Amino acid sequence: MNTEELSRRASEAVTREIMIVETAVDLVHLPTPALAFYPGEELQENSTNWFASNPQALCHMLKTVGFRPVEVVQGPRPLAYSLLRSVGRILRKGKSHLRSYQRDRVIVHAWK
16 A cells, blocks of 8 residues: 555544644745655654644645645744844843744644
C-alpha cells in the first residue's frame, strides 16, 4: 500500500464529513507548498515535532487524501504583523528569533 492510499484510508477512519485542523505552520510567506524540518527540540521545545507545513502544503495534502473543498478559516497573519512580532520577541527575550516571523498557526476546514 502506498502513502497516498494509507493517508486516504486514515482520513476515512477519522471523519465522514468535515475535518477541522488547528496546527502550527512555517514558511507561511513562501508562495509554494513547503515543509520545514525541525531537528531536536527546535519547534516549541518538543522533540516529537519534526515538521510543519506551510498553509499551501497543508491544503494540498488534505486535497490529496480526498478532502474538497479545503479552506483556511484563520491565519496566517500578515507579513508586517509577523515581522513586528518577531522583533518584539528579540527585544523582550534578548535572543534571536528572527526566523519566527515565518511561523504561525492556522485553522483549516476540510470537507469530504
